[in-house]
Amino acid sequence: MTRSHLHFLLNGENVTLSDVRPDETLLDFLRLRRSLKGTKEGCAEGDCGACTVLVGRLSGGNLVYEGVNSCIRFTGSLDGCHVVTIEHLRGTDGGLHPVQQAMVDFHGSQCGFCTPGFVMSLYGLWMREPNPADATIEKALQGNLCRCTGYEAIMRAARAVSHYGEAGRDPLVSERAEIIARLKAMRDGKRVEIGAGKERFVVPASLDDLAAVVETEPNARVVSGSTDVGLWVTKHFRDISPVVFIGGLDELRQVSEADDVITIGAGVSYTDAYAALAGRIPALRPLLDRIGGDQVRNMGTIGGNIANGSPIGDTPPPLIALGAELTLRKGDARRTIKLEDFFIDYGKQDRAAGEFVEALHVPVPEDGMLFAVHKITKRRDEDITAVLGAFHLRIEGGSVVSARIAYGGMAAIPKRALAVEAKLVGQPWTVETVEAAMMAFESDYQPISDMRASGDYRMIVARNLLMRVFLESEGETAHVARYEVAR
Numbered sequence: 473m474t475r476s477h478l479h480f481l482l483n484g485e486n487v488t489l490s491d492v493r494p495d496e497t498l499l500d501f502l503r504l505r506r507s508l509k510g511t512k513e514g515c516a517e518g519d520c521g522a523c524t525v526l527v528g529r530l531s532g533g534n535l536v537y538e539g540v541n542s543c544i545r546f547t548g549s550l551d552g553c554h555v556v557t558i559e560h561l562r563g564t565d566g567g568l569h570p571v572q573q574a575m576v577d578f579h580g581s582q583c584g585f586c587t588p589g590f591v592m593s594l595y596g597l598w599m600r601e602p603n604p605a606d607a608t609i610e611k612a613l614q615g616n617l618c619r620c621t622g623y624e625a626i627m628r629a630a631r632a633v634s635h636y637g638e639a640g641r642d643p644l645v646s647e648r649a650e651i652i653a654r655l656k657a658m659r660d661g662k663r664v665e666i667g668a669g670k671e672r673f674v675v676p677a678s679l680d681d682l683a684a685v686v687e688t689e690p691n692a693r694v695v696s697g698s699t700d701v702g703l704w705v706t707k708h709f710r711d712i713s714p715v716v717f718i719g720g721l722d723e724l725r726q727v728s729e730a731d732d733v734i735t736i737g738a739g740v741s742y743t744d745a746y747a748a749l750a751g752r753i754p755a756l757r758p759l760l761d762r763i764g765g766d767q768v769r770n771m772g773t774i775g776g777n778i779a780n781g782s783p784i785g786d787t788p789p790p791l792i793a794l795g796a797e798l799t800l801r802k803g804d805a806r807r808t809i810k811l812e813d814f815f816i817d818y819g820k821q822d823r824a825a826g827e828f829v830e831a832l833h834v835p836v837p838e839d840g841m842l843f844a845v846h847k848i849t850k851r852r853d854e855d856i857t858a859v860l861g862a863f864h865l866r867i868e869g870g871s872v873v874s875a876r877i878a879y880g881g882m883a884a885i886p887k888r889a890l891a892v893e894a895k896l897v898g899q900p901w902t903v904e905t906v907e908a909a910m911m912a913f914e915s916d917y918q919p920i921s922d923m924r925a926s927g928d929y930r931m932i933v934a935r936n937l938l939m940r941v942f943l944e945s946e947g948e949t950a951h952v953a954r955y956e957v958a959r
């Protein structure tokens with residue numbers, strides 16, 4: 473059962489579309505086809521947040537609104553969703569929305585180009601957290617850049633929004649039952665297929681349907697959160713069709729927790745994986761907080777981070793260090809492999825034609841394990857990794873009993889430091905052992921120089937991160953002097 477059109481809500485309007493290109497972005501749809509020009513294009517690569525809109529989706533029985541970058545979100549991924557743009561904030565009397573009024577009164581806007589994006593991010597925040605702490609506001613605005621106002625005025629506006637209105641009376645909250653009913657009515661359980669020949673995209677009706685589509689069309693491009701693929705279109709003008717959009721499949725968006733393992737569906741976003749991963753494995757929290765900005769975390773998936781096979785993806789090194797496994801599916805057949813075996817070479821993964829990533833299984837570190845992750849970037853927030861090290865060690869009776877160490881940014885793939893591990897295991901956990909292990913990095917890695925870092929810098933950083941883990945495990949100050957002498 474298929475249909476050849478999409479249904480979604482755009483502000484208050486039911487939209488039905490049958491003429492959509494696989495690579496049409498939501499931003500182009502809004503600005504070029506609907507003349508909704510309040511949403512701005514700044515970078516067209518998910519970095520600046522000027523294009524932020526809210527997308528509401530049904531999750532279980534709830535309706536969840538999330539800020540997304542419309543510049544890298546594809547229109548074809550919106551079936552059954554509610555798109556909310558800055559134009560929807562206009563009150564019935566034509567007045568400003570509480571978020572807009574706060575931005576005006578606290579001088580949160582100068583040239584104004586970034587302002588609609590800030591307003592939409594703050595609107596999303598206000599609905600889920602009407603009286604946010606400063607750290608919560610800062611996190612919500614990580615994905616919004618402003619060149620002229622200076623963030624303090626925007627922070628003041630953000631703190632004040634609830635003085636201008638009550639979130640519970642906002643139409644998106646007070647009319648929620650009606651919106652849910654309208655979105656549910658769009659769910660007919662049918663596969664969506666739009667376009668013909670190569671210029672085509674499919675939105676599978678279920679996980680089994682996805683398996684059937686990918687098996688029969690092994691060359692189709694699977695698109696999940698599109699935070700990588702979106703840039704292939706907007707920056708590299710790559711032809712991505714035919715496309716299979718999987719972001720709306722509830723069965724791929726499940727997280728389940730057992731005592732010793734967390735299973736994460738390939739379509740789970742960073743935002744939805746956060747509670748389980750950061751809650752059970754606290755060392756992952758700072759890393760997850762620094763992946764993109766809120767908009768990227770709302771769209772991007774860990775499954776996509778892995779399937780993309782990038783040597784600088786942030787989740788593979790810690791997941792490899794933890795001993796994570798990956799389930800791949802082709803048709804009805806599934807196989808589960810060690811995550812580290814998935815990465816074969818640059819751009820080459822252990823994924824057969826017609827196969828897709830279905831789920832990830834993350835072991836929770838046992839009591840007493842030392843687990844640490846360090847991401848090194850030029851800028852703290854919204855920056856891509858130069859080097860990332862993940863360390864999972866068991867130290868007992870002062871000696872290293874086991875070690876799993878993996879790095880990103882050091883090789884063509886995320887890769888374990890097997891020679892370094894060998895220098896540690898069975899040895900006393902001392903500065904001398906760590907210094908000896910630091911010399912083994914050259915056996916594991918020959919990092920390249922690129923725009924993010926030189927090969928020499930990467931090597932020094934990689935070694936020092938191991939020392940950092942040692943120093944932190946021992947109580948930093950006690951060993952700093954000793955280490956400086958040793959260098």
Ligand SMILES: Cc1cc2nc3c(=O)[nH]c(=O)nc-3n(C[C@H](O)[C@H](O)[C@H](O)COP(=O)(O)OP(=O)(O)OC[C@H]3O[C@@H](n4cnc5c(N)ncnc54)[C@H](O)[C@@H]3O)c2cc1C
Nearest residue numbers: 518696697698699700701763764772773776777779786829
């Ligand atoms: C502004 C910005 C900041 C970013 N910051 C970071 C960062 O800090 N750290 C980081 O690691 N990454 C970062 N990224 C990159 C990106 O967000 C991540 O790699 C993300 O996890 C990709 O997931 P996705 O669902 O968006 O993948 P998509 O873009 O949808 O897909 C990526 C690749 O995976 C394939 N794919 C996706 N799902 C599956 C599946 N289930 N089975 C088979 N193949 C699949 C696609 O075909 C494609 O090849 C950033 C991106 C942007 C735009």
Ligand code: FES
Nearest residue numbers: 514515516521543
């Ligand atoms: S235009 Fe910059 S994030 Fe979309």
Ligand code: FES
Nearest residue numbers: 582583586618619
């Ligand atoms: S007000 Fe000018 S970029 Fe923010």
